[in-house]
Amino acid sequence: MSTLPDLRPDLAAIAGIIPDGSRVLDIGCGEGTLLAALAEHKGVDARGLEIDPERVATCVAHGLSVVQGDAEADLVHYPDDAFDYAILGQTIQMVDRPAEVIDELLRVGRAAFVSFPNFAHWRMRVALGLGGRMPVTPALPESWHATGNIRNLTVVDFKELVADRGARIERAWYFAKGREIGEFGANLRAEFALFLVERG
Amino acid sequence: MQKPVRAELVEAPYFRLVQAQNMQDPATALTLPDPLPLDSGATLSPVTIAYERYGQLSPERDNAVLIFHALTGDQYVASPHPATGKPGWWDRMVGPDKPIDTDRYYVICANVIGGCMGSTGPASIGPEGKPYGQNFPVVTIHDMVRAIGRLLDTLGIERLHAAVGGSMGGMQALAFASQFPTRAERVLVLASAARQSAQNIAFHEVGRQAIMADANWNGGDYYEAAHPDAGLAVARMAAHITYLSEAGLTEKFGRRLQQRPDGTDGAKSFGFEADFEVESYLRYQGSGFTRRFDANSYLYITRAMDYFDLAEEHGGRLADAFANTTARFCIVSFDTDWLYPTEEGRHIVRALNAAGAPVSFVELSSPYGHDGFLLETPGLDEVVRGFVS
Incomplete structure (x- = not known):
């Protein structure tokens, strides 16, 4: 395996663990950074779903197979077990029905990677608890009226949702200041979290 | 204004000259070695296919x-039309260094059967020694594609780097992928659908009725007399509206009045002259069309599109039409296209996903309606270039 390019830490963790030749669907794939890296370095059958037409055009122009659409409207049209991995990177906090999206990820994919900003990070707690204002932090840089994050959640909340849906967490990664950190006190210390979720 | 016309005074529309020349010129046309079986059960023979090519075959x-x-x-995709002298219809997309780069690719574009630019169609001489007219068999999109498949066989081209089409061309590209699952490596479908909608069949029927209501129609046997140009022009005018968008028409014409014939500023005539610019534009489109297109071809080709439903022949499951495909697909729709709206593109994408085929899909934003695939639409060139490369 050749060296993977510099990726956002959660994407690098995903790219590091996906086996060569897997079938992967990246939901909210943006301009296809992860897909391109997976296709090039791991021979992955890489597909994407992206809501922004300009980003889709960029992906297609780079030879990637990307469909304009979103997790809630379009995942239902993919067949069962179509992918080894479904990836939902920093999007779960933006959807209307996160629980149903988790179900769909684990229907079209045998396993799912889900990452999100952790709303229980200590900066958030300080901003809200002491400052009395909705937090604006490096991890969540937009103010309450402009943010697309309509379903803010925490590490603990996510674990609970996964259990509720009858799925299980296979592995977890936590990040702060752009680096991976240990699991100890993750709900307080992690700015971002990434989970590998499998069917129960 | 209608004058009786004597047959010998009729100036043949130039499509007939081009048709006749192309059919006989081995540099522009090829006659298939075998008769062509058609979906209707009939057989077409002989079959001439007029085609253009650009670049070098590797x-x-x-x-x-x-x-x-x-x-x-x-077929004049990137070369001047022999009769109108206008640039090829996709000149901005096909050529050296263009998104479909003729320095790299050998580009082939053939006139469909049923057409009037040199491929066998209703204006061709039939077995009775005169133009087929309405004796030409009804052909389907699959028949057109079967003919093209045989053209490729005859040219010794087994595999395609890409099959590309917009609108009815997109239907053919899909039919090609279904008929020849391993023959094209890439299939690019623009502003098209896997089936003709009821609304589109309805528009076509208006056009056909306009042609058949023309006093010169004569059951399609008009080649030695005046052609049903008024009917064909109305068909074209009605269809042309569907190729544009309301916003596009408003932007281009608004309610502006046409300059009067004497050069004075536009004013209402309180009659039925082309007062509005949009009327004048449509009349011009209609009359220009009659010189380059055959009314019978218009009937036959619209009928072929109406019959197109790729799922129907697979028990209603569109995914099964692509069951064994090895191609990568790219489907593009345009947000102001109300003829083949985005939902039609998504319908194809879902079927391809269900079939497990690699597929890309993007809805581009364009003010030009259905014609967006022919014109300068942001993102289109990049998508075409990236996908075809």
Whole structure:
């Protein structure tokens, strides 16, 4: 395996663990950074779903197979077990029905990677608890009226949702200041979290 | 204003001259070695296919890009039309260094059967020694594609680097992928659908009725007399509206009045002259069309589109039409296209996903309606270039 390019830490963790030749669907794939890296370095059958037409055009122009659409409207049209991995990177906090999206990820994919900003990070707690204002932090840089994050959640909340849906967490990664950190006190210390979720 | 016309005084529309010349010129047309079986059960023979090519076929014969033209298009995709002298209909997309780069690819575009630019169609001489007219058999999109498949066989081109088409050309590209699942490596479908909608059949029927209501129609046997040009022009005018968008028409014409014939500023005539610019534009489109297109071809090709439903022949499951495909697909729709709206594109994408085929899909934003695939639409060139490369 050749060296993977510099990726956002959660994407690098995903790219590091996906086996060569897997079938992967990246939901909210943006301009296809992860897909391109997976296709090039791991021979992955890489597909994407992206809501922004300009980003889709960029992906297609780079030879990637990307469909304009979103997790809630379009995942239902993919067949069962179509992918080894479904990836939902920093999007779960933006959807209307996160629980149903988790179900769909684990229907079209045998396993799912889900990452999100952790709303229980200590900066958030300080901003809200002491400052009395909705937090604006490096991890969540937009103010309450402009943010697309309509379903803010925490590490603990996510674990609970996964259990509720009858799925299980296979592995977890936590990040702060752009680096991976240990699991100890993750709900307080992690700015971002990434989970590998499998069917129960 | 209608004057009686004597047959010998009729100036033949130039499509007939081009048709006759192309059919006989081995540099522009090829006659298939075998009769062509048609979906209707009939057989067409002989079958001449007029086609244009650009670029060089590689020694490995692996760089051919096949372009399918739309309803009123022709094989002159990137070269001047022999009669109108206008640039090819996709000149901005096909050529050296253009998104479909003729320095890299051997581009082929053929006139469909049923057409009037040199491929066998209703204006061709039939077995009775005169133009087929309405004796021409009804052909389908699959028949057109079967003919093209045989053209490729005859040219010794087994595999295509890409098959590309917009509108009816997109239907042919899909039919090609279904008929020949392993023959094209890439299939690019623009502003098209896997089935003709009820609304589109309805628009076509208006056009056909306009032609058949023309006093010169004569059951399609008009080649030695005046052609049903008024009917064909109305058909074209009605269809042309569907190729544009309301916003596009408003932007281009608004309610502006046409300058009067004497050069004075536009004013209402309180009559039925072309007062509005949009009326004048449509009349011009209609009359220009009659000189380059055959009314019978218009009937036959619209009928072929109406019959098109790729799922129907697979028990209603569109995914099964692509069951064994090895191609990558790219489907593009345009947000102001109300003829083949985005939902039609998504319908194809879902079927391809269900079939497990690699597929890309993007809805581009364009003010030009259905014609967005022919014009300068942001993102289109990049998508076409990136996908075809």
